[in-house]
Amino acid sequence: MSDFTLLVRRDPGYELRVSVRLTVQNGSGILSLSQRGRPDAPPSQSLEELDIAPDTLRGGRFIHLLADTAKRQSYALSRLTADKLAYLPEGEWVALEATTEFGFRYAILPENSGSSESKVGAAAISIPPTNGRGAAVSIPPTGRGPRPSPVASASASGEDMDASPVHVHSPAEPLPDVPRIAFAPPPPPPPSAHEAKSSTLPPRPVPMEPELARAALRAVPREFLEAALTAESGRVAELHQRVEQLEILLQQHSDRERDLLALLSRWQSAPS
Secondary structure, eight states: OOSEEEEEEEOSSSSOOEEEEEEESSSEEEEEOOBTTBOOOOOBSEEEEEEEOHHHHHTOEEEEEOTTTOOEEEEEOTTOOHHHHTTSOBTOEEEOEEEEETTEEEEEOOTTSSOOTTOOOOOEEEEOOOSSSOOEEEOOOOSSOOOOOHHHHHHHTTOOOOSSOEEEOOOSSOOOOOOOOOOOOOOOOOOOHHHHHHOOOOOOOOOOOHHHHHHHHHTSOHHHHHHHHHHHHHHHHHHHHHHHHHHHHHHHHHHHHHHHHHHHHHHHHSOO
């Protein structure tokens, strides 16, 4: 945006509101927000709009009027969704970037604008010393806002938790073989006398004795359980990241579809 500078800021307050500042070096510009009962400002080289709702900003566009060629270049603001604006630093101006996709121009937020949607940390497990309670698992947030960890929740509820948990990471060596426990289904109801005579099924399996089952569980190493839990947490974090990527792609396709429909409507309504 060498010919103009378009800045956006998240206003302080509980309700999400933004402000837009425009400075044009080559020609002039119009910030068209289509607010009901409020006409757009005339072309200007500098402009500032305050207290804008996210939906109003997303439905607007910036029109650049070039001084040397008298051409108009329109930049849609549909990529500035409420989810992305909510991650902007409060009270700081952020410069938008211009991009072109399939012949449409957009003004978008830069990748380093402070949004945490694309930041997915590696999963970690915090295991306090065994004191009769189970291990606490802490999975970092995946772009949908802060989540309270079980360790912090336990501290707030008055439970005594150790301040220096042990961090267990996935081992590089393959997991050791452990005995597998096979649980038999419950026995079926006894057959009738006629079915008992004509049946050729093998005898019903005998369920594992409770003492044998407890002994098999005690034989499973604790390190194996911790490593398996760590690997499962990593897979959950990867799934969260994939879901966020699919949501971003879906939003992009929706924006392109809306722009194409608008272009088709203008083409159909134009006089032949």
